[in-house]
Amino acid sequence: MQPDPKHILSFKTALSAGTIRAAADQLGLEPSTVSRNITALEKQLATALIERGRKGVMPTEAGELLMGYVHRQSGEMEALRSQLDALANMERGTVSVALGEGFLGDFSQSVLRPFSQDHPGVTYALDVGATDHVRDAVIEDKAHVGLAFNVAPDPRLKIIAQTEHPLVMICARGGRFDTGKTVDIQDLSRLPCGFLSKGYGVGAVIAAMEASHGFRARGVLETGSIAALKAFVKNDLGVTLLPEFVVAEDMQAGTLCTKHVSIRDFGLGTATLFVRQGRRLPLATQKLLVFMSRSLAALA
Amino acid sequence: MQPDPKHILSFKTALSAGTIRAAADQLGLEPSTVSRNITALEKQLATALIERGRKGVMPTEAGELLMGYVHRQSGEMEALRSQLDALANMERGTVSVALGEGFLGDFSQSVLRPFSQDHPGVTYALDVGATDHVRDAVIEDKAHVGLAFNVAPDPRLKIIAQTEHPLVMICARGGRFDTGKTVDIQDLSRLPCGFLSKGYGVGAVIAAMEASHGFRARGVLETGSIAALKAFVKNDLGVTLLPEFVVAEDMQAGTLCTKHVSIRDFGLGTATLFVRQGRRLPLATQKLLVFMSRSLAALA
DNA sequence: ATATTTGTTGCGCTCAGCGCAACGTTATTT
DNA sequence: AAATAACGTTGCGCTGAGCGCAACAAATAT
Known part of the structure; x- marks a missing residue:
């Protein structure tokens, strides 16, 4: 077990103050308490830590070793507090x-x-x-x-x-599927289409829609990777169905475009x-x- | 102030055991005590340290920081104990x-x-x-x-x-003062002689003897350095008065030799x-x- | 829905730890 | 040489910090 910090405080104060009584004053304690604290520390470490002498106290060799330990520990504690502080202030985390x-x-x-x-x-x-x-x-x-x-x-x-978010059809800008402003469900079911696998939310929405709207797409690619899906579409190999925001970047970049499906709230997820x-x-x-x-x- | 080691022990045991109850068993305490100890720590550091959850406890980021601190501190403590132990066993000191x-x-x-x-x-x-x-x-x-x-x-x-130890006369072996087995006080007072200054015990003895025996030497050299005295004698510039053991090494080496003074217990110090x-x-x-x-x- | 396990809180009680005072020892002063 | 002062230590009560016991709210597993 680690030593009691109160004991250590008494110890280091006694050494820095020079006498036990001065340390007691400084700590707002009685000399007896400081003395007992130090004695307890010595008992725990089974070593004499101070020489009680004529004019106050001075550290033994063991006492100086302990002082070094205390000093290092105090530095560690300061570092910890600063880290915790940074965490609390969101400077870190x-x-x-x-x-x-x-x-x-x-x-x-x-x-x-x-x-x-x-x-x-x-x-x-x-x-x-x-x-x-x-x-x-x-x-x-x-x-x-x-x-x-x-x-x-x-x-x-x-x-x-x-x-x-409704699903929209995604196709390559200027590609062979980039025709008209919207697309109806019959057209869509004839186009080569890439999907996210089930387990992905969008995949589940499409699966649900196939059941409810009787919509059946030409599944050409099934993947767990959006990046793969985009590559598929950008290379004009087919289209895909995704919420619009997923491809916002690509629309800004001008590589992809979207067509709303003529059914209201198509594939709403x-x-x-x-x-x-x-x-x-x-x-x-x-x-x-x-x-x-x-x-x-x-x-x- | 440093945190209470009991609190820290509860904290680290709770994390290593996974639940507060298991830690309590392990420490032979009640769960309430362990919980309170950790709460006290959190209050002192003004930070949440563990997430109390569904299945036991897990450390927050601050908790992990504290764990690191505890670990380092524990290492320091071990090092200290080993140093103190070495001191106690006289392996160091x-x-x-x-x-x-x-x-x-x-x-x-x-x-x-x-x-x-x-x-x-x-x-x-x-x-x-x-x-x-x-x-x-x-x-x-x-x-x-x-x-x-x-x-x-x-x-x-x-x-x-x-x-x-009585004082004996020291002279260079084979030197011009290396004559006879003993020397009497009259001869001695005529020889050029080197002394330790007063303040040195030997010097005081000689001074005392000058008073009591009326012995008055030819002081040629007064110095605070035994080495200087030996050099003086080795170079055959004179003799000196010292206890025999002081020049034991030089006698073994054969560079100096001693003559007892004919007075019994001459210059006993x-x-x-x-x-x-x-x-x-x-x-x-x-x-x-x-x-x-x-x-x-x-x-x- | 019930039973189990988690951490937490309220309530007494006990003993560790504190202050007070007296003491032995040592250094300083008269 | 005696008195004084300052040091650390010890004995003795007392008080409050900290513990166990039990009941609790929340969440999970059956």
């Missing part, structure tokens, strides 16, 4: 976010960039995966925050914000921002959550 | 000895050599000077042990051993081994004291 595949682009641009400007010391742990993976990561406390598409309601999750129910979040995470919530609302 | 000028040679050979063989880790602080200087060093706790010639009795000093009255000595010093005591007895 790590927030871990689990993202559904499609959210990476928008998150980087609309959240990460401005937030990291405001809080340069904060670091991030991003975990990108399917909706199920995101949900599990949050439930198992592997991530503070989750943002995914079509997460199933769960009592263990606390929903911070939700917005609904829900983007959900959530944390684990009952979890107390670090300050940095709380702030980030506000950013993300605003960003999500801006997408609608 | 420093003994400080104040020596009268003449004792350096014998001390190095008869004490330091065998003692440092027995205890290789022990280090030494030697302070060589006049008798008064040696006495002051011991009284003011600048040296643990003092060994000097003709120290005045002092209630603040505790005498460990004493032996008496006392070599005294002493410490400060009431001072509690470290183990290493106590052992050395035994060595020195024996060595002194062997000189007689």
Whole structure:
């Protein structure tokens, strides 16, 4: 067991003050208490620490060793406090976010960039995966925050914000599928189409729609990677169905364009921002959550 | 103030055990106590340290910082204990000895050599000077042990051993003063003679003798350095008066020889081994004291 | 829905730890 | 040499910090 800090304080004060009585005055204690504290320390370490002498006290060799230890420890403590302080002031800290595949682009641009400007010391742990993976990561406390598409309601999750997004058709700008402003469902079902796998929220929405609308697409590519999907479309090999915000960057860049499907609220899915129910979040995470919530609302 | 080690123990045990209850079992405490200890820590550091959750506890970022601190501190403590242990077992330690000028040679050979063989880790602080200087060093706790010639009795000093030594005449072997086996006082008073200054015990003895025996020497050299005195004699510039053991090494080496003075107990002086009255000595010093005591007895 | 396990809180109680005062020892002063 | 002062230590009560016991709210597992 470590020595009692009160004992150590008495010890170091007695040495710096020179006498036990002076130390007692300085600490607002009685000389007897200081003496007993030091004695207790000596008993615990089984060594004499001070020489009680004619004119006050002076450290033995063991006492000087202990002084060195105390000094180092005090420095460590100071460092710790400063680290904790930095954490509390959000000068440092790590927030871990689990993202559904499609959210990476928008998150980087609309959240990460401005937030990291405001809080340069904060670091991030991003975990990108399917909706199920995101949900599990949050439930198992592997991530503070989750943002995914079509997460199933769960009592263990606390929903911070939700917005609904219809699926739109994505095609290469100026490519062979870039015709007309909208596309109807019959046309769509004839086009070569890439999908996210099931397990991904968007994939589930499409699967649901195939059941309800009797819509059956020509599935040419099924993947877990949005990047693969985009590459598929950019090379004009076919089209895909995604919420619009997923390809916002590419639309700005002029490489992709979207066609709304003629059915109202076609493939409407829900983007959900959530944390684990009952979890107390670090300050940095709380702030980030506000950013993300605003960003999500801006997408609608 | 440093955190209470009991609190820290509860904290680290809770984290390593995974739950507060398991930690309580492990520590032989109640869960309530462990919980309160951790809460107290959090209050002191003004930070949440653990996330109390569904299945036990897990550290927050601040908690991990504290864990690191605890780990480092524990290492420091272990190092300290090992150092103290080494000190207690005399594997390490420093003994400080104040020596009268003449004792350096014998001390190095008869004490330091065998003692440092027995205890290789022990280090030494030697302070060589006049008798008064040696006495002051011991009284003011600048040296643990003092060994000097003709120290005045002092209630603040505790005498460990004493032996008496007559002065003998020292001359260069084969030199112009190397005649006969003994020398009488008349001859001696005609020879060019080097002395230790007053303040040195030998010097005081000679001064006393000048008064009592009416002996008056031809003082050619007065110095505070035994080495200077020896050089003076070796170069055959004159003789000097010293206790025999002071030049033991040189006699072995065959560079100096001694002549007893024809008066019985000529210039009898006392070599005294002493410490400060009431001072509690470290183990290493106590052992050395035994060595020195024996060595002194062997000189007689 | 019930039962189990988690951490937390309220309530007494006990003993570690404090102040007070007296003591032995040592250095300084008269 | 005696008196004084200052040092650290010890004995003795007392008080409050800290513990165990038991009941509790929340969350998970069955």
